[in-house]
Amino acid sequence: MSRNDVLVTADWAEENLGTPGLVFVEVDEDTSAYDGGHLEGAVKLDWKTDLQDPVRRDFVNKEAFEALLSAKGISNDDTVVLYGGNNNWFAAYAYWYFKLYGHENVKLVDGGRKKWELDGRALSKDTPARPATQYKAQDPDLSIRAFRDEVVASIGTKNLIDVRSPDEFSGKILAPAHLPQEQAQKGGHVPTAKNIPWSKAANEDGTFKSDEQLEALYAEQGYDGSLATIAYCRIGERSSHTWFVLRELLGKSDVKNYDGSWVEYGSLVGVPIEK
Amino acid sequence: MCGAPKQGGTLAGVDLNTQTVIQGSVWHDGAPVPGAYVRLLDSTDEFTAEVVTSPEGEFRFFAAPGQWKVRSLSPVGKGEQVLSADVGLNETTVAIS
Known part of the structure; x- marks a missing residue:
């Protein structure tokens, strides 16, 4: 594992928007950020409502994670490319979380949303339609x-x-x-x-x-x-x-x-x- | 919850007898700058928090009494402002030159 396996540049991300087999995922707590404009084709994960158990202080369990990713149209073979606000805090959290449930190919966009915005790169308000999948998670890697x-x-x-x-x-x-x-x-x-x-x-x-x-x-x-x-x-x-x-x-x-x-x-x- | 609350707006619900609020706006060329990144640095210049300005160019932090620096980064440029904060409301303006 090295930097090139886990981190991509904003340039790379921009060139690869829409590439089959890649799913861009924005992770924020402030979902209005995504709604106001996001990388073309990116799906949204809400750090709090999607990734936290609604009652206890813990993650969603394996079955709920499977249901979430299936509904978002993410398959086990996809490379998940994460980015977000707050200097990628929540994207890094999601990266760790995807690894915990055994997703193989995960990457972070270096600089996240902030660098993307500071560079003046294009944002889209279109919500992508991705067909549902049958995602299978691994047991948590403790x-x-x-x-x-x-x-x-x-x-x-x-x-x-x-x-x-x-x-x-x-x-x-x-x-x-x-x-x-x-x-x-x-x-x-x-x-x-x-x-x-x-x-x-x-x-x-x-x-x-x-x-x-x-x-x-x-x-x-x-x-x-x-x-x-x-x-x-x-x-x-x-x-x-x-x-x-x-x-x-x-x-x-x-x-x-x-x-x-x-x-x-x-x-x-x-x-x-x-x- | 580490996401910043909505920036700007009223201070309703904020107890200014206990909170040290540092708030203000970012300006450039005579107009407020929305969507600017504003970070709060402590007296050793270490990062403490960062928010994105509201459509009116406003930001707000909840800090502690002492010396602080507010630095803004945006596509139109950078600016910074040093201030001394006390318990209650502390207002400042960051000009991007």
Whole structure:
């Protein structure tokens, strides 16, 4: 696995819109973004309503994922090309999610929606009609998903990477600053976690930094290549971005995303917290 | 939920006794810039959040008291503004030159 297998440029995406066997998928929480214009032929996935269980805090199960992809007209043989807003946070989350359910060919558009817009590339308001498929998912691959007990057990023994902003890491603010700061959980971070914000891995236009820059970044921030790694943020989407960098771009082994993240950890009774 | 709420509009429902709101608009050539990317950087210039301006060119952040920088990136150019925020409403304008 290398950068060319998992990441495509906006130029490549533009040249390949409509290519059979490729399905472009926009993933946002703000679905008005898609409705206001999207890559020609792209289908929409709503991060919240499509990918989250409507009752419990968890993913949709395997059967629901199969039903979702079947209804969207995505088949097991298709290459899924993901992009989205928020510097590809939710597209990276969807990438991880597709991998969790065993989809083989998945790619991200470098820079996502932001670079596409800044480049002034064309957007379409047409909703594509794709015939339904009979999608079959695999059992969830839990080698890439961490749960809370494993996080607690990893204190001092694995690379714990907190990818939130420094002010969230320190507990000064409890959520990214585009959201109101009223949260139930305590502020701070998991003891021994290193604060390597997701944003350090990206350029201002949302594209990923080069492999050389990324290797240097994690080395200088104390990432230990001999240890397993768990990345977390507030709800697991920014840490998907870092999971993508470490596992898919840099090819690190044993990297998990803790999607429970700070909203769960900071609400647990009795676990250690550092500020 | 990490998607930004709709930008602009009223502050109804926002408690200005506890929230540190930084809001304003992005301007270029005497007109507001819709669809501009605006990011909030902390006192060390590290990314804290990013939103896209409303059709009226407005943005809004919920931060904490302290020094901040608002930087805008759009197809028409870049601009930035440094400000000191307190609890309550802090308004600023970012001009793209």
